[in-house]
Amino acid sequence: MPNPVTDRTKLRAARRIVVKVGSSSLTDGHGSVSVSAIDTLTRVVSQLYHGGAQVIVVSSGAIAAGFKPLGLDRRPRDLATQQAAAAVGQSRLMAQYSESFWKHSINVAQVLLTAEDLMRRTQYNNAFRSLNRLLNLGVVPVVNENDAVATHEIRFGDNDRLAALAASVVKADALFLLSDVDALYDGPPTRTGARRIANVSADANLSHVTVGDAESEIGTGGMVTKLQAASIATDAGIPTFLTSAENAQAAIDGHDIGTWFESRGQRKSARNAWLQHMAVSRGQIMIDDGAVEAITVRHRSLLPAGLIGVTGTFEAGDVVEVVNAKSMVVARGLTNYSVNELPAMVGKSTRQLRTELGPEYDRVVMHTDDTVIVKQTTLTR
Incomplete structure (x- = not known):
């Protein structure tokens, strides 16, 4: 079946879409989870949902949500404290998602994954069956890496990659990456004269693009990880849209914002996607x-x-x-x-x-x- 999402103006045509939002887009200036940010996100997702789309939300923010309850003022550096913050924060994050989505008559489900869950073919297939069943039951799965048990050695490393792999697993029509940056630029966005790259063709060479990759105090992702995620998704035949969370509404309305990454040819089978990106x-x-x-x-x-x-x-x-x-x-x-x-x-x-x-x-x-x-x-x- 042909992909209905052929360009940036067709996002609302997606029958199955993965929306990823990062920690920096879900938190306020003090590192606490922003209720208004989650409400804004769920309002946009609800429009896609009630328009007939099945939606998966890949959400960071568990560690950030655990800052305040644990008396922390910034992202912890040691793994044990990160895991503790994630364990405390994940329940608070999901409680807010449940409350926000229920305003739009949408049920949500928490799905926590580790890299090991997708490395083995059997577990990869189980993840697909679980997500697919939730979608067909009309539920919006909220997916996150299981930071409470993930290790530095075996983990996705950021939710951008997890989102791309989830899109591949469920054969999504599009991947929607929401960040604190509104688009890909040909240089650091703060640099004078930096220009937005509106479209990235399937055979584009991005060697001329200069990007930063510094981690923030809140999250772990940078533009490099987003481009890697876009590469994974587009290689699997899934077009990808990158913009800021605050531009999400304008994006699904088809405005000329953000960066659109064309898919590379036909949709890749789940088996081949597993072979390329997850199999050990x-x-x-x-x-x-x-x-x-x-x-x-x-x-x-x-x-x-x-x-x-x-x-x-x-x-x-x-x-x-x-x-x-x-x-x-x-x-x-x-x-x-x-x-x-x-x-x-x-x-x-x-x-x-x-x-x-x-x-x-x-x-x-x-x-x-x-x-x-x-x-x-x-x-x-």
């Missing part, structure tokens, strides 16, 4: 330039003749990264061989391998159907 890689397969062209340009399967070397600890069926001779990741996919089998196959044709090792080696290293291409995005900070 167990190792790397290095290939030569000819093999790089074969799998990335001609979309062929990876053959043993193109192998240079392997690293890691993996078995047949595991997810691995495919890198070029400069160690740059060009693809990810499911390998048909273990790390112990591949060294003997380096540089050899399948015919040679069939003769030397037996007929069971007469198959590709990685089938094209089990491979996703990794596109490189370059930004200047």
